[in-house]
Amino acid sequence: MPDVKMVAGHQPEKAVADVTGAGLRVGVVGGSVAGCALAIAAVRSGADVTVYERSDGALEDRGFGIVVPPPLHAELVGAGYLDAGMPTAPVPSRVWLTGEPGQRTARELARQPAAVTPCHWGLLWRTLRARADGVTYHRGRPVTEVLRHPSGGAVIRTAESEARYDIVVGADGPRSVTRAAVAPQVRPVPARYVVWRGTLPLDVLAAHPHLGELVRTAWITLGFQGGHGVFYLIPGAVEGSRLLAYALYGPPPPPSWTAGREEYVRRVAEEHFPADWADVVGRGVHTSLACHDVADFHVPRVAEPPFLLAGDAASITRPHTASGATKALQDALCLERALRASSSAAEALRRYADERSDEGARLVALGRRLGQAMVERTPDWAAMGPVEVAEWSRATLDGAASYLYGGAER
Ligand SMILES: Cc1cc2nc3c(=O)[nH]c(=O)nc-3n(C[C@H](O)[C@H](O)[C@H](O)COP(=O)(O)OP(=O)(O)OC[C@H]3O[C@@H](n4cnc5c(N)ncnc54)[C@H](O)[C@@H]3O)c2cc1C
Incomplete structure (x- = not known):
């Protein structure tokens, strides 16, 4: 996992109302089920969304x-x-x-x-990807680093680019680069x-x-x-x-x-x-x-503005619960609700964290019992x-x- 550098500094809260015209800028790390679903949620709330997907293979071919x-x-x-x-x-x-x-x-x-x-799985991904049609989706673009920007928001870095966003969504699965910025202490329990x-x-x-x-x-x-x-x-x-x-x-x-x-x-x-x-x-x-x-793990708080975690980046439960993709899709619905109900990006992320953080813990406990x-x-x-x-x-x-x-x- 690449190192994540955190740049300390005050983050002024940006009012959603101020930015809806130009669009909140949302960067999504990972373009699988969670990444596409969260991208749809952000676009529907009026944001300008960019997805970075590491793989340049055909995700739609996964047949599970x-x-x-x-x-x-x-x-x-x-x-x-x-x-x-x-x-x-x-x-x-x-x-x-x-x-x-x-x-x-x-x-x-x-x-x-x-x-x-x-x-x-492949048809689910394909339909989500098709619905994320207002999104800039980069395939074959691994994110090497995410970091806070000293004057607000966060930066997504790849080998070729560096861009600043109001919100960075970590939908980058079990070995999430984004999770390392939010909860570096969390480790999977086999x-x-x-x-x-x-x-x-x-x-x-x-x-x-x-x-x-x-x-x-x-x-x-x-x-x-x-x-x-x-x-x-x-x-x-x-x-x-x-x-x-x-x-x-x-x-x-x-x-x-x-x-x-x-x-x-x-x-x-x-x-x-x-x-x-x-x-x-x-x-x-x-x-x-x-x-x-x-294996399983859960992040105690799934958003720390400007970062938000979704899907397997936020928690993984033993698969007996059949809940990983389900949770990712619920995460997306929650983000849309939170963005629509909030007057700033930070407020939306706090609402999201309040609503979604306990679900990971609940599912991990249930998966262990099962x-x-x-x-x-x-x-x-x-x-x-x-x-x-x-x-x-x-x-x-x-x-x-x-x-x-x-x-x-x-
Ligand atoms: C046996 C089994 C059965 C399951 N059955 C069910 C079920 O019936 N129902 C259910 O709801 N769930 C089920 N799940 C869980 C479900 O498959 C996963 O939870 C879900 O697919 C996770 O989606 P995700 O998008 O969060 O993560 P992933 O699919 O892992 O996607 C992460 C994406 O991020 C990309 N990425 C990673 N790092 C970077 C980086 N640095 N830069 C850019 N991109 C990056 C990866 O290439 C990948 O495309 C099951 C899991 C297992 C193992």
Whole structure:
């Protein structure tokens, strides 16, 4: 991570009303989901926005699945952040499964109302990027430094340029340069397990029509001792098509493993899944596959004028909460509200921090409880039915709302 130099000095507050004509100048570091969403928020509030994205690759080609709460999806469409035509694959409920000794197919433990709106990461990014049409978007432009300007605002530096802004938004992900300016003491806390995130063509289900029928009506949690798998359909990049997306939580591959990633995932599935699900994972050629170390952190206060953090730059939770992109999108809606309600950039950032800072801490705590209950100290799934799953869910949530458990979360 590059060093961040802080230039001490008084920052006069600039009235939004004074600058709306010329436009508040907002610089956004990172042009992924959070960067595009926050850029839209700032443009809609009348700001002049520039995004700096490190990668010069095609972000739209990332093929992973992302689920968001249906009410949030509806709000984003209504507000104009998302295109109503962006394909999604909504389902109203969640089905819990586990393998039983000697059985080829899984047993259904419980079915809960837990509506989700699954999206294709690349299509989500593409629709956000298209909506950020009033924004100057630089690809292949890594930010090397952000620093306070002695007479107000902040400076974004790249190898080729240096520009001054009233607000700098850090949407630059887990290793954020911007976070180093706001909260240099924050460090990720690793969990001792990994998550594999993959997508497979739908024909992997052809040999198992009962599984195909199941994933068309629900998203699936498949529990085993020491981990679990999550399965759901997402829209494919080709119009009208579907992919099977999954996440598989368990121990990391041993250092001696040299046979490749797909082979490792297949081995875990064969070892822990009933034969039909293991066959699904082992059958197809992945359209995407990645292994993520699971870790979490949160920044205690997510804005210190002129800096603001959003998305993974502000906090990361264990992915059991399915909340990272969701939080980034909520961050954007909050920034727009705060800018519209405030008479200065600094006031808007204080409002944003007041509203959004606790969410990171809440989600980190929830992710840890879910991780412990679903990976580190898994229950005896085979002994459970609907009543036990409901009791176990209540105890694990411990009063927290999660749309993945039917909670009213936007
Ligand atoms: C297995 C798994 C499953 C998940 N499932 C879900 C889910 O179902 N629902 C959900 O809501 N969330 C989910 N998430 C979380 C979600 O994927 C992330 O939280 C979200 O994509 C983060 O978006 P972001 O824009 O904040 O960060 P990123 O996507 O990491 O983007 C950061 C961007 O900043 C750029 N950048 C970095 N440094 C610089 C620099 N110095 N200069 C310029 N640019 C820079 C990077 O190139 C990148 O494009 C999941 C995560 C995992 C690991």
